[in-house]
Amino acid sequence: MAQGQEERSSSAFGRGVVSDALASVDEPGALAVRRDTGWRRGYPRHFRRLVEVGARDHQAAMAIARDGLSAVHERMCWLPVTGGHDRRVAEAFATPSPQPALESVTVRGDGDPEREFTLPYKGDRLSGANLRRRLDDWVESGVIEPGVRDAVGQVLDHPEWLDVRDRTFVVLGAGAEMGPLRSLLRWGGHVVAIDLARPGIWSPLFDLARSGAGSLTAPVGPAGVDASDPSQHAGADLLHDTGRIGDYLMGVEGPMVLGNYVYADGGVNLRLSAATDALAVHLSQRPDVALAYLATPTDVFVAPDDAVSQANSGLDSAFLKSVRRPLRALSGGRLLQRQYPPIVDGPAISDTIVPQQGPNYLLAKRIHRWRATAAAADGQLVSMNIAPPTRTKSVTKNRALAAAYAGAHRFGVEVFDPSTANTLMAAMLVHDLRTGGYAAKGDVWAAEAAGAAHGGLWRSPYDPRSALGIAAVLGIGGAR
Template sequence: MVDEQHGLVFPSDEEGRRSTTALGRSVVADALRPVDEVGARAAERETAWRGEYLLYFRRLVEAGLGAPEDALAVARAGLDSLHGRMRVLGDDGEAPLSAWPGGTEGFDQVEVTGAGERVEELVLPYRGDRLCGDGLRRQVDRWVEAGVVEPSVADAVGTVVDNPGWLRLEGHTVAVIGAASEMGPLQALTRWGARVAAVDLPRSGLWDRVAETGRAGAGTVVAPVADSVPGADLLADVPALVEWLAAQPGTLVLGNYVYADGATNVRVSTAVDELSRRLLATRDDVALAFLATPTDVFAVPRDAVEQATERYESRSAMSKTIGRPLRAASGGRLLRRAYAADSDPGLNDSLVPQQGPNYALAKRLQRWRSMVARHEGAIVSMNVAPPTRTRSVVKNRALAAAYAGAHRFGVEVFDPSTSNVLMAALLVHDLHTGGGPRHDHPWQDEAYAAAHGGLWRAAYAPRSALGLAALLGIGAARA
């Protein structure tokens, strides 16, 4: 259930309850219905949604693997369902999302000009080093060889290294929604001299950090202001934000970097999606940017399947000796091979039960919008980000322990300082290359330049090793 309701809310039932489970179950069922009626009916009738949602989020990807039109049908139906069901709570009661009134006053604007020296080449902080040029290329090549990133990451990063003038993003305004996010590109973009429209909650502590980052950089940071307070509430201010962002100069890049705990994550992600939808209808030069979570379900290329299969088959004698009784004792749940050997594409299921169905829906919503917008001709940067030690992750003890032990299973967990510069570089690449190469099927667009940390190419299915990784990482996580 959801408390402290205002602005964008979950729909209420006849008794006035706002159930996140009912909403999630219904949206997933609606998304499946165009291509998987059996799956849709099963989702509708699922009585243990919080325990069984993993199956249905996997099924959403499986259902779209046939023709490209199937994936698009799932995405469109999911978006339509969510936007049709969510409501806006106002003084006159609830209204549909499409009728969100523009009753809030428009925003003024505050501007911060950076006084720092512009960073004129791509420099990646990594384990105490600052990598650039050939040193950076060699590190990315090592990640490719280790299966930590897809080979196309090396291509994209190398192109940015070859074109350092791209970093400034001349002629663009990048709207960083969730400007204070650890995974957001605010610091990298300002150091490179870009113009950023920063949107986050109207809290002094958040804005102080954003303004400090802007002053230390070499670009320009603008932010919406109401009643002399910088910031905006996404749950209430989408109509006013549309007006403010629509007036920004240059090509507008709408970057979604929001995160909130629990059900609020679905609400703020839906708000950003409504913001995106309205801006795409208002301007013809809007690009979208997203970071996909690696802890989701993705179709992966055949060479990823082959590398994972080779690792499984060549694992040490000790691993085989330990693995057999563990699999037997767990009913086959522990240390399962990642893929059937002939899978093309493979299906990587890295969903983490501890993150919950609301997190899964919020992140899947972004993938659906990315897919539909790209198909309709918009420039879209949607890249899978690596597992990263952000505060929101490590405060969960089970996840923190699993991340601490992940290296034992071929998965590299990144520091935030590395992740956000790497992902900002991939954003720059995409904006200068029309969103990157176009592929025949949407799953191939998602797999391009994926920095999954090794989850796609490890020997074991990720969830079958998660508990053991956590057990092995408990001590390191506490330290």
């Protein structure tokens, strides 16, 4: 486990985890990680390497996932509130807390549950044939992969799937814009919500529950059980109450779906990802626990052959085609690079990393992908889909990213509003729970592609990173 200030840095942690993940299948790649002294600038090529090595070899991909997870749990430390020495994160669940056990408060809605899937989109609410046409249009324009259309189509074909009362949904990061909480409450589900103890988070969540058709349960201390305003007492901190939350959730009636939607800035996000992964491992001792994740679209993936074909065939009619050559010359070849070579030898890689988001963000999200891969291979029910680029507050508070998102449509990339994205992903979650989940979709890369609502990033003629700066310039006036 980490000792000393240098080894406690998030950069040292990230380098160590990525190096360990590669070590058994790509020693030269692992050595390159260890020698990289400019981690915050150079990390994208190493995260790409993690996918490249596993793209041709399923066993290598599995080894990377399992070794990466082992490294996270070996290198991340937990320190009890009572002090003492560093311990493994898993020990948080075996160490008694000096604080009283968490109790529950539940708010129930009195609405009628929705039994037809509808999708909010640009001020309208799409359903039935209109929704199917929108899904077809998205596939034709390359915004989503065909598997997403087919999955949502099955949800439309089976409205009874929206009766989600047969499971308890634990939503980590209950206030997150991308989570399924709102949809689950509309469909009559029981949600156990976990988020920080901040009234500003809980008051709107309880209002949603009252106006919905389901029920929302939140952890509270003993003083909050009979409080007139539960929002003043609800919440628990996944970083500092890890063990208490584990004990609390162990007592929740199942079957349970543990959904991970947490986010924080910088190194805190990485710590949260490690803590929530330890929680997933702890709760998975129960045989009735399914796991749910959303992957970021700004990562590295193996693209299907037809995505490569669509991207390459679109190069001749792509935006800025007439000035592509001089722009590339002026930029030393950095701008408007083609995304895929004309002839692809082996698996094609779509590298959509946005360097401004940083290595902590990407490793936190990669941990989710690794856990989904490993848990599904071990026979656990897992839902893991790739969410579309979305105008969430966490993204748009970065001015450069907000501007790039505002200009992305010029390059065929559709950026979603949060209500559209989280509802679409909630439908994908329901589909996965009813049809066998991640493991039923094929190997690692086929499973990821089947659930990819990447917004058009995989099928763009241009390498997304080489167009990011131009998109930002064009989007400055439209950023919000």
